[in-house]
Every structure is written in structure tokens, then in C-alpha cells.
Amino acid sequence: MMYGKIIKGIAGFYYVQAEGTVYECKARGKFRAKGETPLIGDKVGITVTEYEGSEKGDYLQGSIEEILPRDNKLIRPPVANVDQGLIVFSVSYPQMHLDLLDRFLIMMEMEGIQARIILNKVDEESQVDYQEIVDGYTKSGYEVYCVSAKTGHNVDTVRGLLKDKTSFFAGPSGVGKSTLLNAISPELKLQTGEVSAKIKRGKHTTRHVELLPFDGGGYVLDTPGFTSLQFEEIDAQELREYFIEFDKYQGQCKFGGCSHIHEPNCAIKTAIDNDEIYKSRYDNYISYYNQLKSIRRY
Numbered sequence: 001m002m003y004g005k006i007i008k009g010i011a012g013f014y015y016v017q018a019e020g021t022v023y024e025c026k027a028r029g030k031f032r033a034k035g036e037t038p039l040i041g042d043k044v045g046i047t048v049t050e051y052e053g054s055e056k057g058d059y060l061q062g063s064i065e066e067i068l069p070r071d072n073k074l075i076r077p078p079v080a081n082v083d084q085g086l087i088v089f090s091v092s093y094p095q096m097h098l099d100l101l102d103r104f105l106i107m108m109e110m111e112g113i114q115a116r117i118i119l120n121k122v123d124e125e126s127q128v129d130y131q132e133i134v135d136g137y138t139k140s141g142y143e144v145y146c147v148s149a150k151t152g153h154n155v156d157t158v159r160g161l162l163k164d165k166t167s168f169f170a171g172p173s174g175v176g177k178s179t180l181l182n183a184i185s186p187e188l189k190l191q192t193g194e195v196s197a198k199i200k201r202g203k204h205t206t207r208h209v210e211l212l213p214f215d216g217g218g219y220v221l222d223t224p225g226f227t228s229l230q231f232e233e234i235d236a237q238e239l240r241e242y243f244i245e246f247d248k249y250q251g252q253c254k255f256g257g258c259s260h261i262h263e264p265n266c267a268i269k270t271a272i273d274n275d276e277i278y279k280s281r282y283d284n285y286i287s288y289y290n291q292l293k294s295i296r297r298y
């Protein structure tokens with residue numbers, strides 16, 4: 001048996017990259033019997049059913065014999081074994097909304113996927129004091145990279161982050177995700193800019209999730225990933241677990257189960273007063289907390 005990774009799936013076929021070749025595979029019936037469905041990103045064991053040199057089609061044929069246990073699994077986009085999400089925002093246009101950035105971060109923490117923040121378009125005049133944002137998120141425990149996909153500033157650094165990992169780019173439309181990917185790896189040839197915006201939208205519904213292999217090792221998801229988010233099925237009391245900067249104060253509040261909002265002798269509130277926690281993040285925490293509280297539960 002040979003081991004590889006499913007990089008795309010079309011009409012019941014799974015395309016598995018293994019040892020430098022892509023095999024067109026069917027999943028064995030036993031998976032269906034067990035209610036298991038292979039996912040893009042799955043590490044799988046395959047056997048080759050068609051020998052090298054036969055001329056049936058563009059791909060050698062194989063069959064999936066085994067799906068290895070998943071590290072994680074996203075529902076939307078449907079993909080398994082993702083190592084990291086690079087959240088891209090622009091310092092110019094479209095304008096940055098930290099509230100959206102925090103939602104992305106919460107989402108990544110919920111999924112257990114490492115998040116890194118990329119501030120693109122630093123070649124343009126910024127609409128925000130992005131140095132303050134860099135400092136604030138760095139203080140919170142995130143890595144922040146200031147880049148310009150246009151001039152190439154720090155593009156090498158981002159390329160280095162992707163090596164040997166399975167990554168996706170997330171962020172609002174227009175921030176430069178496709179441009180950045182093209183700058184990182186021209187062989188990927190993604191569509192960018194206004195010209196393609198319409199096509200991209202049109203294609204969106206029929207488009208298949210696909211992992212693009214890098215020449216240097218690693219994969220990147222070719223969909224824009226998450227462009228907007230909403231909270232689902234999360235309890236207000238759970239929210240604090242996804243603010244990583246709260247971790248080190250655990251157990252230090254007077255009340256167990258402290259929501260860090262109204263309670264006296266709260267270690268988080270003290271940390272805010274001492275400027276140890278980025279205030280903007282905390283304000284968003286309160287705002288989400290209240291939103292979640294107001295959702296009626298049945």
C-alpha cells in the first residue's frame with residue numbers, strides 16, 4: 001500500500017497525491033458501509049489498480065483502502081487535516097474591521113487550527129494605525145505579518161510559513177488573498193482582481209474544494225476559505241476559552257466560572273487596567289458575549 005493525500009474530489013473520484021504522482025481513485029465500498037466519506041485533505045492508503053504506461057486516461061487509477069485518523073475537520077470549506085489558517089486583512093482598502101478579525105480568530109481556536117495574521121497592502125496609505133494593531137495582537141499571542149503582495153515585501157516570509165503544511169487563506173474579499181498566493185507561488189495561477197471577481201462569484205457554487213500542492217512542499221486550499229462568519233452553537237460561557245490571552249490568568253479570578261465582565265476581583269479586568277491585555281479584543285469579547293447571551297435557547 002502507498003500513502004498519500006486527497007487533493008480534490010470530483011463526481012465520486014478522489015485525486016490522491018502520493019509519491020509525486022496524482023492517482024484517480026475510487027473509495028472502497030467498505031467506507032460507505034461504515035458511513036465514512038473521504039474528505040479533501042485526508043491522508044489515505046491506496047493501491048494502484050492500473051499499471052504505469054496504460055493509456056486509459058490522464059491519471060493512473062487506484063483505490064482508497066484506508067483513511068488515516070484525522071487531526072481535524074472543517075465543515076465549510078469541507079477539508080481535513082488543516083495545519084493553519086492565515087487570516088488576511090488589508091491596511092488600506094477594504095478597511096479593516098477588528099471585530100471581524102476577532103471572529104476569525106475565535107473560529108480558528110474553536111477548530112483547533114493555528115491562526116496567523118497577515119496585514120496586506122502595506123505599500124498603500126493605511127486607513128488605520130496598524131502598528132497598534134500589530135502590537136495588540138502580538139501581545140495577545142498571535143504572529144502578525146505586514147506584507148505587500150504588490151511589492152513583494154515579506155512575501156518570502158509568508159512563503160516560509162506555508163512550507164510542508166496544509167494551509168488556507170481566510171479574510172474578506174478584496175484584501176489580496178489571491179494576489180498574495182500568486183506572489184508566493186506563481187505556479188498556482190489563481191485568478192485575481194476585479195476582472196475575475198465576477199467569474200469567481202459565478203464559479204463559487206460549482207467549484208470544488210481543492211488543495212494545491214506547492215513545488216517546495218505543502219498544500220494550500222484554493223478556495224477563499226471563510227469570508228464571513230457567524231457564531232453557531234456556542235455558549236456565552238464557552239467564549240472565554242477561545243481568547244488565548246485569557247489562558248494565563250486561569251484560576252486567578254475570585255469567582256470560579258467568572259465571565260470577566262461584571263464580577264469583582266476579576267484577574268482579566270485587572271490585566272486590562274495594567275495594559276497586559278489588548279483592550280480592543282476585550283471590548284469585542286464583551287460584545288460577543290452579550291450577543292450570545294441574547295440568543296434565545298430552546
Ligand code: GDP
Nearest residue numbers: 121148149150173174175176177178179192193
Ligand atoms: P481577494 O479577494 O482577497 O483574493 O483579493 P485579490 O487578490 O483579488 O485582490 C483585490 C485587489 O487588491 C486587486 O485589485 C489587487 O491588485 C489588489 N492588491 C492585492 N494585494 C495588494 C497589495 O499588496 N498592494 C496593493 N496596493 N494592492 C493589492
Ligand code: ZN
Nearest residue numbers: 253258260266
Ligand atoms: Zn474574571
